[in-house]
Amino acid sequence: MPVQSVVRCETYDQTAVNEAVARHFEALDVRGLLHPGVRVLIKPNLVAGRRPETAATTHPALVRAAALWLRERGVEHIALADSPGGLYALSALEPIYSVTGMKALGDVVSLNRDTGFQKRACPAGFENTSFNLINPVCEADLIINIAKLKTHAMTRLSAGVKNLFGCVPGLQKPELHYRHPDIEGFSEMLAELARLVSPQVTLLDAIDCMEGDGPTGGTVRHLGLTLASRDVFAQDWFAAGLVGIEPDSVGMLVKAKARGWFDPEAIELVGDEPVRAEPPFRLPQTASVDFTGSLPAFLRAPARKVMGRLLKPLPKVDPKKCVGCGRCAESCPPHIIVIENRKAKFTAKGCISCFCCQEMCPAHAISVKRIFGGRMRG
Ligand code: SF4
Ligand code: SF4
Incomplete structure (x- = not known):
């Protein structure tokens, strides 16, 4: 136990x-x-x-x-x-x-x-x-x-x-x-x-x-x-x-x-008696709404596949904040970030939404974008 x-x-x-x-x-x-x-x-x-x-x-x-x-x-x-x-x-x-x-x-x-x-x-x-x-x-x-x-x-x-x-x-x-x-x-x-x-x-x-x-x-x-x-x-x-x-x-x-x-x-x-966080912790911008729970079971997997593409969070660089340090490029698993003119640029498709780039950015220059937004609490 x-x-x-x-x-x-x-x-x-x-x-x-x-x-x-x-x-x-x-x-x-x-x-x-x-x-x-x-x-x-x-x-x-x-x-x-x-x-x-x-x-x-x-x-x-x-x-x-x-x-x-x-x-x-x-x-x-x-x-x-x-x-x-x-x-x-x-x-x-x-x-x-x-x-x-x-x-x-x-x-x-x-x-x-x-x-x-x-x-x-x-x-x-x-x-x-x-x-x-x-x-x-x-x-x-x-x-x-x-x-x-x-x-x-x-x-x-x-x-x-x-x-x-x-x-x-x-x-x-x-x-x-x-x-x-x-x-x-x-x-x-x-x-x-x-x-x-x-x-x-x-x-x-x-x-x-x-x-x-x-x-x-x-x-x-x-x-x-x-x-x-x-x-x-x-x-x-x-x-x-x-x-x-x-x-x-x-x-x-x-x-x-x-x-x-x-x-x-x-x-x-x-x-001690545990203290619960009230309100609950705010989730990252990458957290998506999953409303497929209300669908019949056989429709949930295909619906999640389609909605997953639309709701997929992707990183977005704010060039005003970017200081060109290159830490995002160094840590990007598929190597799709390059530094040009001291700014980070996403050069290719293939982002796996791991957000290692955001994690490593010392300037908080990377935020989240997606075609359809939506955030969720716990
Ligand atoms: S989210 Fe991951 S794969 Fe996408 S650009 Fe950032 S580090 Fe690269
Ligand atoms: S880690 Fe942040 S500041 Fe450094 S190059 Fe990438 S986006 Fe710019």
Whole structure:
């Protein structure tokens, strides 16, 4: 039975966060996972170089709290690693560590500077045969996945499961988008990746979350919560419901549930009374209205196909905001973006609506267009 720990925490004051994390770790018996010489990896969300107050990345106060708790129990090997969007190179990691506040944690964790990776085979029965994973993930005995609770342009929810996409090195992430261009296949891939990595603990930073055009272009939404579970899928299912995103609309969770990897009915709540987001979180502009539920069952699939083409969200660049940095082009899986005269241009058909370009744009220059509009709440 997956235990879902809920602890209210209104601020990033370090003492308050330390207490919250200690309560979670006691509730989940993290002490029982420790042994002499244990190598711990803390996997935060460092999607891009954004300051902690933008709520795009895991707040460093949670990482410090987890590391301090482990150190107090004698753990010496504590690494912090993520592969953000874009290049997985030291020259890209260093500024991200600085801007996100991780560099200041060098006294309690070892910031990863090894940009190597290893191929890990998937178990029999997986659609994906293997994944390349960054070295610290392969070398850890215990993975503590410290994710940010956000909306996401493609997957709707970014929390524990989506955070593990950062275990895949650098520009191999757009390659996976390209290999799984539709949300069905991409969701299956994310679920299998999470199952392969299997973090022993997932801690969610839901003090200040992101709503709207997440994972990087949305707005801050205060929730005042921290959440934790030993089961990453159950954790995300619970978190989605809290913020008004229908869990059954989050493909990666639906896939995991269908494979029997968790049972949402079995979640046991411990800790504080959870606070539901009211009103529900604003979804990304990419979220479409699906009105086919009112049609007879045999008409739903063809209707979705036709309407999918009309409602398909596509990126649109605002040339006034674009600074020509090229990060969108670097991360575009089908390589349909070029930089001309210091402006991004979409040069060809073939957009898979992954919105990696929007995610990586530091200037918020990319919005969403479609032939027929429509947005939906959870
Ligand atoms: S243009 Fe943007 S949304 Fe379209 S495939 Fe490229 S990165 Fe994805
Ligand atoms: S659209 Fe954004 S990411 Fe792309 S070149 Fe312009 S500023 Fe950079």
